[in-house]
Amino acid sequence: MLVLIFHIISLGKITNVPSGLIFDIFNYGWVGVDLFLVISGFVIALSAFSGVQRHGLGFRRSFAIRRLARIVPLYLITCVVFVALIKPQYLFVSGKLLIAHIGSHLLFIHNLFPSTHGSINGPTWSIGLEIQFYLLMMCLTPWLVRHSAARLLLGALVVGCAWRFLTTLLWAPGAAPEMIQFIYLTQLPGTIDQFAFGIALAMAVSRRNAFAKRCLAVGWIPFVLWLLVSVVLLYAAAWTITSYHMWTDVTMLVGWRPLLGAGFAAALAAAITLPVAGNRMLAPIRYLGTISYGVYLWHMLVLISIISWVPGISGGKLAAGCIMATLVLASLSWHLIEKPNINQYKVS
Numbered sequence: 001m002l003v004l005i006f007h008i009i010s011l012g013k014i015t016n017v018p019s020g021l022i023f024d025i026f027n028y029g030w031v032g033v034d035l036f037l038v039i040s041g042f043v044i045a046l047s048a049f050s051g052v053q054r055h056g057l058g059f060r061r062s063f064a065i066r067r068l069a070r071i072v073p074l075y076l077i078t079c080v081v082f083v084a085l086i087k088p089q090y091l092f093v094s095g096k097l098l099i100a101h102i103g104s105h106l107l108f109i110h111n112l113f114p115s116t117h118g119s120i121n122g123p124t125w126s127i128g129l130e131i132q133f134y135l136l137m138m139c140l141t142p143w144l145v146r147h148s149a150a151r152l153l154l155g156a157l158v159v160g161c162a163w164r165f166l167t168t169l170l171w172a173p174g175a176a177p178e179m180i181q182f183i184y185l186t187q188l189p190g191t192i193d194q195f196a197f198g199i200a201l202a203m204a205v206s207r208r209n210a211f212a213k214r215c216l217a218v219g220w221i222p223f224v225l226w227l228l229v230s231v232v233l234l235y236a237a238a239w240t241i242t243s244y245h246m247w248t249d250v251t252m253l254v255g256w257r258p259l260l261g262a263g264f265a266a267a268l269a270a271a272i273t274l275p276v277a278g279n280r281m282l283a284p285i286r287y288l289g290t291i292s293y294g295v296y297l298w299h300m301l302v303l304i305s306i307i308s309w310v311p312g313i314s315g316g317k318l319a320a321g322c323i324m325a326t327l328v329l330a331s332l333s334w335h336l337i338e339k340p341n342i343n344q345y346k347v348s
Contacts, residue, residue, distance in 0.1 A: 004303075066345050069344070071130065129345055160191065197261045
């Protein structure tokens, strides 16, 4: 929803968004992807660890089948609809160009090249990153189950920061195009530390060690403490990004996202420890989380369609129309496509 609202504001050219630290989150809604990476590290690691416990190294086959069954169907459907409604010109370009765009998206490598990064349904660049993370987890999980979360985090922070610093040497901050910097900062291994924060939490939960029993046990005290830690870290991240320019400061490019990832990891820990997570009053929020993959894949298609087909629409009408249409499509695709696949392959 952060990404959706951010795109409504930016593509809809909405300028009357209230200012202030609380409201500025909407202007920086792209951080929803960073939150997604932390959550993905947590849930995918839990799934992989469970597979290793049941099947040993043979977990890879079932893990790959489940992940592809969960991700690919709706991804392909939304890509086809996007091309048909928004970019039909792709069907009439040269064979070489068609293969570049269609082929890279089918292979989930479109996120690695400026010419294809988001060329079909912009947000899908992160789906390519996610599939690449799955491949990495298939390779690393046997190593992860034998090592500590501290070693993982330290290694991931070193690799992630080193990669991001290397990008500043290849593409000088302030001189290189921001899009080029963005692409190569936000792909693996540049995002490995954000994934690692989630993986470390999964390691603690799955091993049920002393840390998990004491700090990740469900209860109001752990919840409040994790929430406070999250608020402090995210406030520091928010203050930093509003005080320094993201694309011209080397320290920001190298070290800001780990700070953001740590804040989101603390928020995830708070969610894990929340005593009333199953309360009926939170059912709408849980359902929104259930259909969130569809929300993410449908929203750009809906937003561009509304802007193109309803001239002059803006502000609250644009936001309401986009949010409502996206939620309807996401709900339908969940019940008609995603949920049947989950039931068939028992996808987590």
